[in-house]
Amino acid sequence: MRIARVLFNGSPVWATIVGEDVYRLNDVYGAQERRERLGRLSDLRLLAPAEPKKVICIGLNYALHAAESGKTIPTEPLMFFKPPTALINPGDDITWPIGTNRIDSEAELAVVIRRKAKLIQPDTWREYVLGYTCGNDVSARDWQDADGQWTRAKGFDTSLPLGPWLQTDVDPDNLRIRGYLNGKVRQDSTTADLGHKTGKLVAFVSRFFTLEPGDILMTGTPANPGPMEDGTEYTVEVEGIGRLTNRMRRPQSYFS
Numbered sequence: 001m002r003i004a005r006v007l008f009n010g011s012p013v014w015a016t017i018v019g020e021d022v023y024r025l026n027d028v029y030g031a032q033e034r035r036e037r038l039g040r041l042s043d044l045r046l047l048a049p050a051e052p053k054k055v056i057c058i059g060l061n062y063a064l065h066a067a068e069s070g071k072t073i074p075t076e077p078l079m080f081f082k083p084p085t086a087l088i089n090p091g092d093d094i095t096w097p098i099g100t101n102r103i104d105s106e107a108e109l110a111v112v113i114r115r116k117a118k119l120i121q122p123d124t125w126r127e128y129v130l131g132y133t134c135g136n137d138v139s140a141r142d143w144q145d146a147d148g149q150w151t152r153a154k155g156f157d158t159s160l161p162l163g164p165w166l167q168t169d170v171d172p173d174n175l176r177i178r179g180y181l182n183g184k185v186r187q188d189s190t191t192a193d194l195g196h197k198t199g200k201l202v203a204f205v206s207r208f209f210t211l212e213p214g215d216i217l218m219t220g221t222p223a224n225p226g227p228m229e230d231g232t233e234y235t236v237e238v239e240g241i242g243r244l245t246n247r248m249r250r251p252q253s254y255f256s
């Protein structure tokens with residue numbers, strides 16, 4: 001099933017996409033009952049398909065990306081947070097934050113949580129997943145190196161584009177994942193190369209943090225994430241899910 005959040009009569013609505021048609025979806029975290037038709041997909045604005053209370057991200061989880069950072073995949077998954085205020089919709093602009101010199105886009109497979117969970121047994125993790133989507137872990141590289149931790153570098157406003165929708169029935173361990181800078185391929189890998197696999201990550205993070213419906217897990221980026229400039233566009237594409245595109249915008253001035 002394909003699950004989306006769309007703007008309908010000015011309000012966010014959970015929906016399911018069937019072909020080109022969009023239907024209201026009642027009780028998205030529960031029975032998921034299909035209701036009335038809302039319209040055609042091309043006529044509706046897509047919103048980020050999650051309402052997180054927290055966003056847990058994994059760093060250095062593809063061997064080639066870890067190597068280009070001068071590191072190896074950590075024995076235990078390396079976790080960091082983004083605040084929910086970092087989230088933006090498909091097509092929204094990424095805003096260049098004040099004072100950084102370099103912003104990179106990172107194509108990632110994202111997981112959205114369906115049910116409240118703590119201490120998930122490794123073989124039951126699928127029960128807790130609402131679906132999979134594309135995410136962009138937008139990162140200020142100079143701050144990432146200089147700050148000693150990644151709060152500002154990876155948590156600033158607009159640093160988490162997510163979408164275009166959730167796909168429920170893909171195998172997260174075998175999906176081609178690509179990132180395009182202005183339409184040209186920069187990143188090209190597969191989630192088969194993830195060091196710590198998606199299911200293991202869902203169970204692992206639930207040892208430490210109670211997962212809640214709508215929470216997001218970002219699984220890490222493959223090699224060669226791309227630097228962005230004012231006006232450039234980055235597209236994250238995950239096989240079987242879709243494409244997420246956002247443009248970088250550098251404000252003329254920050255204070256009015």
Ligand code: MG
Pocket residue numbers: 057058059106108137220221
């Ligand atoms: Mg990342």
